[in-house]
Amino acid sequence: MTEAHPIPDDTATGGMRRVLWRWALVAGIAAAILVIGPPAGITLQGWRLLAIFVATITASIVRPAPMGAVVFIAICVLAFTGTMTPVDALTGYSDPIVWLVLCAFMISRSVTKTGLGRRIAFGFIRLLGNRSLGLAYALVATDTVLASIVPSNSARAGGIVFPIARSVAEAYESTPGPTRRRLGAFLMTAVYQADVVACAMFLTGQASNVIIAKFAQSTGGVELSYATWFIGGIVPGIVSLLLVVYLIYRIYPPEVTQTPHAIQLAHDALSRMGPMSRDERIMLAVFVLIAGLWMTTAWHHVPYTVVALFGVAVLLLTNVLAWEDALSDRAAWDTFIWYGGLVHMAEALGDTGITRQFAEFSAGMTAGWGWGIALVVLLLVYFYAHYGFASITAHVTAMFIPFLVVMIAAGAPPALAVLGLAYASNLQASLTHYGTTTAPIYFGSGYVTQREWWTVGFVISLVTLSIWGTLGLAWWKLLGWW
Amino acid sequence: MTEAHPIPDDTATGGMRRVLWRWALVAGIAAAILVIGPPAGITLQGWRLLAIFVATITASIVRPAPMGAVVFIAICVLAFTGTMTPVDALTGYSDPIVWLVLCAFMISRSVTKTGLGRRIAFGFIRLLGNRSLGLAYALVATDTVLASIVPSNSARAGGIVFPIARSVAEAYESTPGPTRRRLGAFLMTAVYQADVVACAMFLTGQASNVIIAKFAQSTGGVELSYATWFIGGIVPGIVSLLLVVYLIYRIYPPEVTQTPHAIQLAHDALSRMGPMSRDERIMLAVFVLIAGLWMTTAWHHVPYTVVALFGVAVLLLTNVLAWEDALSDRAAWDTFIWYGGLVHMAEALGDTGITRQFAEFSAGMTAGWGWGIALVVLLLVYFYAHYGFASITAHVTAMFIPFLVVMIAAGAPPALAVLGLAYASNLQASLTHYGTTTAPIYFGSGYVTQREWWTVGFVISLVTLSIWGTLGLAWWKLLGWW
Numbered sequence: 001m002t003e004a005h006p007i008p009d010d011t012a013t014g015g016m017r018r019v020l021w022r023w024a025l026v027a028g029i030a031a032a033i034l035v036i037g038p039p040a041g042i043t044l045q046g047w048r049l050l051a052i053f054v055a056t057i058t059a060s061i062v063r064p065a066p067m068g069a070v071v072f073i074a075i076c077v078l079a080f081t082g083t084m085t086p087v088d089a090l091t092g093y094s095d096p097i098v099w100l101v102l103c104a105f106m107i108s109r110s111v112t113k114t115g116l117g118r119r120i121a122f123g124f125i126r127l128l129g130n131r132s133l134g135l136a137y138a139l140v141a142t143d144t145v146l147a148s149i150v151p152s153n154s155a156r157a158g159g160i161v162f163p164i165a166r167s168v169a170e171a172y173e174s175t176p177g178p179t180r181r182r183l184g185a186f187l188m189t190a191v192y193q194a195d196v197v198a199c200a201m202f203l204t205g206q207a208s209n210v211i212i213a214k215f216a217q218s219t220g221g222v223e224l225s226y227a228t229w230f231i232g233g234i235v236p237g238i239v240s241l242l243l244v245v246y247l248i249y250r251i252y253p254p255e256v257t258q259t260p261h262a263i264q265l266a267h268d269a270l271s272r273m274g275p276m277s278r279d280e281r282i283m284l285a286v287f288v289l290i291a292g293l294w295m296t297t298a299w300h301h302v303p304y305t306v307v308a309l310f311g312v313a314v315l316l317l318t319n320v321l322a323w324e325d326a327l328s329d330r331a332a333w334d335t336f337i338w339y340g341g342l343v344h345m346a347e348a349l350g351d352t353g354i355t356r357q358f359a360e361f362s363a364g365m366t367a368g369w370g371w372g373i374a375l376v377v378l379l380l381v382y383f384y385a386h387y388g389f390a391s392i393t394a395h396v397t398a399m400f401i402p403f404l405v406v407m408i409a410a411g412a413p414p415a416l417a418v419l420g421l422a423y424a425s426n427l428q429a430s431l432t433h434y435g436t437t438t439a440p441i442y443f444g445s446g447y448v449t450q451r452e453w454w455t456v457g458f459v460i461s462l463v464t465l466s467i468w469g470t471l472g473l474a475w476w477k478l479l480g481w482w
Numbered sequence: 483m484t485e486a487h488p489i490p491d492d493t494a495t496g497g498m499r500r501v502l503w504r505w506a507l508v509a510g511i512a513a514a515i516l517v518i519g520p521p522a523g524i525t526l527q528g529w530r531l532l533a534i535f536v537a538t539i540t541a542s543i544v545r546p547a548p549m550g551a552v553v554f555i556a557i558c559v560l561a562f563t564g565t566m567t568p569v570d571a572l573t574g575y576s577d578p579i580v581w582l583v584l585c586a587f588m589i590s591r592s593v594t595k596t597g598l599g600r601r602i603a604f605g606f607i608r609l610l611g612n613r614s615l616g617l618a619y620a621l622v623a624t625d626t627v628l629a630s631i632v633p634s635n636s637a638r639a640g641g642i643v644f645p646i647a648r649s650v651a652e653a654y655e656s657t658p659g660p661t662r663r664r665l666g667a668f669l670m671t672a673v674y675q676a677d678v679v680a681c682a683m684f685l686t687g688q689a690s691n692v693i694i695a696k697f698a699q700s701t702g703g704v705e706l707s708y709a710t711w712f713i714g715g716i717v718p719g720i721v722s723l724l725l726v727v728y729l730i731y732r733i734y735p736p737e738v739t740q741t742p743h744a745i746q747l748a749h750d751a752l753s754r755m756g757p758m759s760r761d762e763r764i765m766l767a768v769f770v771l772i773a774g775l776w777m778t779t780a781w782h783h784v785p786y787t788v789v790a791l792f793g794v795a796v797l798l799l800t801n802v803l804a805w806e807d808a809l810s811d812r813a814a815w816d817t818f819i820w821y822g823g824l825v826h827m828a829e830a831l832g833d834t835g836i837t838r839q840f841a842e843f844s845a846g847m848t849a850g851w852g853w854g855i856a857l858v859v860l861l862l863v864y865f866y867a868h869y870g871f872a873s874i875t876a877h878v879t880a881m882f883i884p885f886l887v888v889m890i891a892a893g894a895p896p897a898l899a900v901l902g903l904a905y906a907s908n909l910q911a912s913l914t915h916y917g918t919t920t921a922p923i924y925f926g927s928g929y930v931t932q933r934e935w936w937t938v939g940f941v942i943s944l945v946t947l948s949i950w951g952t953l954g955l956a957w958w959k960l961l962g963w964w
Contacts (some may be wrong), residue, residue, distance in 0.1 A: 023799075069805035074790040086787050089575035098570040169864045188799045305568050313558040316551045317505075323551035327816050330809035 022064035046352030092344030105332035108155035175447030200426035504546035528834030587814035590637035658928030682908035767781030
């Protein structure tokens with residue numbers, strides 16, 4: 001998943017003291033909220049939930065422990081303090097959305113394991129890889145195609161595309177150090193920035209998009225189906241993909257521009273792979289089936305999760321995915337644990353009335369602005385607040401609902417507010433080297449300095465915001481969505 | 483967990499054909515049930531649930547795939563056929579009982595990792611290990627003490643006690659082959675048979691005991707708390723432990739009777755371990771705290787699962803348990819998946835009315851027997867049916883509720899019926915070398931032939947049935963429970 005947080009180094013290497021300070025900060029924030037006490041109309045129990053939720057989000061930012069452990073402890077606190085009954089605290093774990101994410105992990109693993117992902121990548125490279133710009137497009141195309149069913153961007157951009165990008169760079173003797181700008185730095189930057197766009201293009205672009213769809217429905221009354229998300233994103237998405245890669249090629253160019261060797265590499269790899277294996281063919285069929293069923297939900301009404309469960313069941317029955325393999329996917333279980341806990345906490349918070357009070361309060365603040373201004377200002381605040389988040393999910397669970405509520409209260413069309421926030425939630429990951437889980441992988445490869453990474457990220461954020469804010473708006477108007 | 487089914491060898495080594503035949507059998511049974519169709523008063527949906535449930539239980543016996551995969555597929559079928567809504571099919575995963583089991587896995591892992599389990603074992607050996615009979619008692623004592631909070635008998639009897647038993651046997655030059663009867667064969671048999679008794683003594687003796695408690699409440703209206711279970715089991719349990727080990731020492735004696743070297747071994751191991759580490763001390767404190775809180779639920783009313791969550795939270799916060807370590811416990815996730823699915827299916831089946839119809843039908847059959855006879859006959863059938871089960875949980879989920887319903891319908895006091903079935907569910911594991919998950923470990927060590935194993939198992943089953951059927955009955959009468 002996008003959000004398959006690897007274990008933070010800090011807890012392992014950094015001093016125990018730093019960890020203790022972080023826990024102290026988390027506990028302090030919870031204590032402060034408890035001391036302030038609930039305003040009129042909010043129950044003490046609801047207020048306690050807010051304190052635990054804010055503490056959990058804080059912990060997801062300062063990371064005194066891995067995310068899974070943080071949420072596990074939060075559930076314990078919820079149940080132990082009687083803020084929720086045990087059943088209620090654990091409800092998230094039977095939420096179909098959480099299981100969709102778990103299934104997606106298993107599907108990703110199969111795409112990787114069968115070699116189908118690599119085959120797609122080498123196919124694109126053979127087609128487009130003659131120049132370094134084309135090579136970047138080939139890698140981006142792979143990532144985008146996979147994003148149609150693999151909502152784990154660390155699995156697709158990290159697990160499948162990254163090793164290929166690095167090995168091509170190394171084939172052109174570009175390694176971290178003096179030769180980094182020959183090819184590697186460009187590829188890493190371009191693929192990462194385009195991956196962020198691919199995340200925005202599909203409901204399955206990254207894991208928290210399904211949470212966004214859930215919040216959009218529950219808070220905004222707007223249904224973001226797989227098809228809606230895709231249709232809304234396709235025009236600004238494709239333009240962004242093309243432009244972002246090209247722009248990076250201009251402002252942060254590689255020294256090597258012709259890459260015939262990459263084509264040779266792809267040829268060799270493909271002929272080594274031989275014809276598609278039985279497992280690969282089954283995986284491809286499941287891939288097409290899942291994407292097809294998700295795209296056509298409006299006709300057959302089979303829920304997304306059931307489609308995903310079905311896909312996994314086929315992979316298990318045909319032994320394309322070995323159960324033992326699924327069990328050893330630690331990132332899957334980590335995500336399952338923190339996802340299930342967090343999703344339900346955010347949901348339950350909506351029932352306390354706190355969100356509504358917050359909206360009423362904020363509506364007063366933006367009163368007289370006109371909804372257009374309010375929408376733009378709030379979206380920009382939302383977007384650039386991502387400098388403070390190391391995870392799209394943390395950002396979404398913390399800010400999506402309140403911002404959506406305020407926008408709607410300010411008079412913005414709900415559909416527009418939802419679309420704006422939904423796509424922004426993904427595009428904002430361009431900003432930093434910790435914006436989403438693939439960032440540490442690409443940045444961590446050592447080809448790009450932090451200064452370069454942040455500069456390119458900021459420029460690209462302006463570009464994508466402009467594209468989605470003009471072309472996107474026009475496209476959604478054309479579709480009659482607002 | 484008792485039921486942390488390792489991946490069956492068959493699917494890996496045995497032919498694809500055998501796997502296909504097994505799936506065909508599973509599907510055939512489901513089809514047969516569907517063809518027969520529901521009797522009057524049962525909905526088609528309820529009947530479909532029965533077909534899927536029976537197919538799942540069949541698959542848990544013939545094992546065409548690992549248990550986790552089987553249940554995963556069953557959930558998919560439930561949701562895909564509309565037999566349950568996705569949320570309903572997944573409800574088990576927010577059941578506190580399922581989480582109690584998950585927490586127990588994490589606690590077990592910490593008991594093992596900190597070395598506390600080994601320290602307890604060597605402590606007992608230093609105290610009692612001078613003769614081979616005492617040595618067996620020392621190992622059994624370790625297992626029994628751990629059973630008070632570790633409901634994973636493969637973690638305690640398999641993970642902690644087994645390696646020590648084997649290394650002591652090897653120290654006396656008893657290995658599989660000609661020297662097996664010197665010491666190893668006796669130790670393996672005695673520890674396994676006593677482990678089965680330890681399983682019966684605690685609500686946490688093995689994983690399905692919590693399911694039994696749930697069924698006892700929902701079907702029999704009998705509350706089996708941690709304290710009730712323990713008080714009911716302590717007298718027949720301790721007598722059984724003492725007698726079973728001694729009896730095996732007589733009928734299946736080791737050639738080596740004096741084992742002073744074991745004491746030396748324990749001394750050495752303990753001095754190598756040095757004083758208790760910080761992690762061990764914390765683990766011990768958590769151990770005592772959890773057992774204490776579970777024992778005293780009647781006073782403070784904190785649910786078992788909350789206590790377990792609290793214990794795990796303390797272990798995580800103090801870093802005694804690393805999250806990464808918890809994530810890599812494949813057996814934990816496997817059990818979580820199949821447990822959550824199966825528990826809810828069994829529960830939902832109760833709501834279809836099928837169980838009640840079955841009871842009414844069977845009540846006619848046992849009519850005129852007198853409840854005493856009915857109870858004895860049904861208990862014996864239930865007990866020896868375990869020859870056909872490779873897992874206590876499969877047996878319990880398949881047979882516990884119908885047998886309990888029939889016993890109560892025949893006029894047996896519900897408390898007595900529940901106690902009889904609850905303890906029998908554990909003791910029956912003595913019969914075979916696949917009766918519960920520790921069996922393949924102890925049998926698989928190669929010290930004991932299958933013929934010896936089954937003979938001893940059958941003899942011990944007669945002994946434990948006699949003890950629990952006379953002394954147990956008297957003890958529960960004395961307690962005023964029937």
